[in-house]
Amino acid sequence: MISKNTIDQVFETVRVEEVIGDFVQLKKAGSNFKGLSPFSDERTPSFMVSPVKQIWKDFSSGKGGNAVAFLMEHEHFTYPEAIKYLAKKYNIEIEETEQSDEQKQEADARESLYLVSEYANKYFQKILHNTNQGKSIGLSYFKERGFTDDIIKKFGLGYSLDDWQAFTDEALKDGYNIEFLEKTGLTIVKEDKRFDRFKGRVMFPIQSMSGRVLGFGGRILTNTKKAAKYLNSPESDIYHKSKVLYGIFHAKQSIAKEDNCFLVEGYTDVIQFYQTGIKNVVASSGTALTPEQIRLINRLTKNITVLFDGDSAGIRASLRGIDLILEQGMNVKVCMFPEGEDPDSFAKQNTFEELTLFLDENAQDFIQFKASLLVKDSKNDPIKKAETVRDIVNSISKIPDRIKKEIYIQECSKIMDISEEVLFSTLAQINKKEYQDANKAYKKEQQSFQVFKNEHAVKKVNIQYELERKIIEILLLYGNKTEDFEDLILKETETNELVLEPVIQQAQVFEKIYLDLQDDEMEFSNPKFKELYYTIIDTLNQNPDFALESFVNSVDQNMANEITSILMDEEKYALHNWESKNIYPKDKSKSIAQLVSETILNLRCFLIEQKVIDFQKETMESKDNKNVLQEVKDYSNLKMLLSRKLNRVL
Known part of the structure; x- marks a missing residue:
């Protein structure tokens, strides 16, 4: 149990705007701060933080409270974990008594998954640094990639022994339940047999925005055709790969500070960039980009720069991710590395200054990038060129801001050498179809709402x-x-x-x-x-x-x-910024x-x-x-x- 003295000290020291600022991009609004809700999908800020009262309120979801309540809601911390997180953030020494076996058993199932994941993370690191196999195989691999000892420790990199049951046996010996080892995916249970999922792999812990270990990515180092090169933890109550970005814990402050986020594909891309000095970088971990991942970045910045490998075969599939980013009302740039290079190799061969200069000079607006990419394919074929134009206009149609739409139409007109009138007409056709689809969905929703409305009379004000x-x-x-x-x-x-x-x-x-x-x-x-x-x-x-x-x-x-x-x-009401309209409440x-x-x-x-x-x-x-x-x-x-x-x- 954490002592009352520690809890009191934490509450006296903590600033709610600083704690929430690690997870949400906050902007000044009078005496308060406002930002996008981290609990719902929105484009207009409804999240308010009061430094004077030291509380927050999310008007879209109705949630609110102090700094501890935010961590419990956002990161699913227990009360003691939230206190520990804040104590660590503000360098407060924690006074606590040893937990009894009974207290450990009382931890709920979700918390047990976190505990097992944290244990596994420490175990894999211990194997990497303290065993012959870990040093000769795992550590050697990371050193070959050019990672320093500090970076290896910072990202919690580890190694899983090339043994079918080494981790599982150790975890069971230390009192961890097989049920939670299986639910996290660390152990595979078949009939009465148990196997380590990540046998013989270097380990990359995947962390939440607050640093909690949610799952793992494991890379095999042998040329075995039967085994996948990369293997991720399966979905669980704490790990949903569509809602997580690798490196977000280490990148969040830099993303907010630089007001830009570099988006890459792999774990090593993130680590190499970070080591070179560019820290505002995250990865989708090899999965297709999802709206949830974009919203995670949207809390911290409106600007994303997507980085592609020079010979990326999946670049066309990745263009869908750009449309998703545009739909969220964000600004997108794209940068492609030279042929044969990827973010990892390019960052390894260049200094911070050289890498920064390359990104500044080669980052293109999404429309320029998409046009140049698709024009190469269409060449002199009029049919393909027409398809290319429609593809680009379709992307422009995703943008919520009308002014931005018009500017991009003008840009597309110049690049593709087509009149603005034709492009606006095409945009109107796309928008009309989307409007008709949306109208159908709306009418269907209204029918459901009418039933609900008839069943639930409007309550009078009490x-x-x-x-x-x-x-x-x-x-x-x-x-x-x-x-x-x-x-x-x-x-x-x-x-x-x-x-x-x-x-x-x-x-x-x-x-x-x-x-x-x-x-x-x-x-x-x-x-x-x-x-x-x-x-x-x-x-x-x-x-x-x-x-x-x-x-x-x-x-x-x-x-x-x-x-x-x-x-x-x-x-x-401060969210409406009345003062800017010369209205003074x-x-x-x-x-x-x-x-x-x-x-x-x-x-x-x-x-x-x-x-x-x-x-x-x-x-x-x-x-x-x-x-x-x-x-x-x-x-x-x-x-x-x-x-x-x-x-x-x-």
Whole structure:
């Protein structure tokens, strides 16, 4: 178990914008930061981070919380793992007690897969550096590739012994369950026999954006025709190859800093580039590029440079990946290496300066690259040229931005020597077909939605819920502030009329709210808000130096999520950047007393109205209505007075 002292130190040190900035590209939005949601597919930012409150909110998925909650949601960490990750990031020494066997057994299945993968990673590294076979075969191979000791350790490269059961036997001996060894794909189980999947291969651990080991890629070093040259871990609960990019953990900060990502094919391409000095590089690990992988990069930058081998046979298939990138609204450049070279070999033979210069001079806009590539094939054949033009225009049609589309059409017109009118006409035909297909899909969706709509009536706004929520928000933001409040004292005139007389009193916001609710005997109807209300009041009573970020970190996860939703709800309006449109929303902090008074008055008015409705029902059921009617009259008069105070017309 991690000590409370360590946890407190972590929360005191951590900056939520720094933690999330490792995974999402954040841009300043007033006092906050905004970015694309890492939990959904979107092109317009709906993800907000508040450095002042030290919380975040994703308005597309509804998720939110502090830095720990983000890691638990995004990286599927347990609470202790999130604390450990943050402690490591901020160089905080972790105090913890040894886990018992019982505690190890209590780890859930998903966590067991992570533990097994991490164990395997350390095992393969140990074999590489500490055994004769590992040194003579595995380490020799990496050295031949030109990898330094530092780079080998940084990327966690390893070796699996050329033995059918060496890893499995060692793992079982160390107490790891065969069930999880099989589920990660590290061990193959057939009937009552067990085999190591990566027997006799050099190992490349595949890590998540936060550095967790998800799976492995293994390369065989012998010329065996029966065995595949590269072998990847099978799909599991923690490893989905379509959602992972090799090297993203090491590249994420450089990608955000350079505002560009180099995309290559293989593991060694990434490592060689990194060693040469270009660190903003990732690989699709030999698989076709997927929308999920593109979105992973999209969180960090809008710019991708795709690098192709000089003699890549699969270059045409890879062009589909470019269309996918364009669909995501990203900017694409393409660079092809000289014939016979690939990113690995070219980076190995050149210095950082030479490699950078080559990439700068040879990176082409996707349309120039695609046109030059396809024109070579079409040559003087008009039919093939027509197909080439349609192929290029089809790629342009994928771009969401209309201005970019027009610029690319103009560029294509120059390169292919075809009038813009013809290209725009072709684009319109493609768009029309896509529109018709989309319209059909939309109508089908609407039919389903209509059924859903008929089955689920629209809910009315719950006024009391909203007002109770607003009270919680005020307490969290301004609870310990002292303000001058205008209290309304109900007095009876000589003519027996009820009037409200204003009296100025100074008080702390939480005291004012508490006393007003007590005086009127008002109770929260929502159980969550009720629990939260008393927790906040109790904290403010005991701690005059109430700090919001400390409070969020001290409550349980469910309550922390509720707090985040309340606090960040109005922050979503900052996503629209109203100031740029010369619209300046009013700052609530400059009228706290008014905000408190109006919220309490509104709640009083609502409860009075509910009381009147109850009395009206009572008059219908009672024979003696005289007393009830007098109550209705008194409450109606009181509501009239409060409404006047709120400047309402009844």
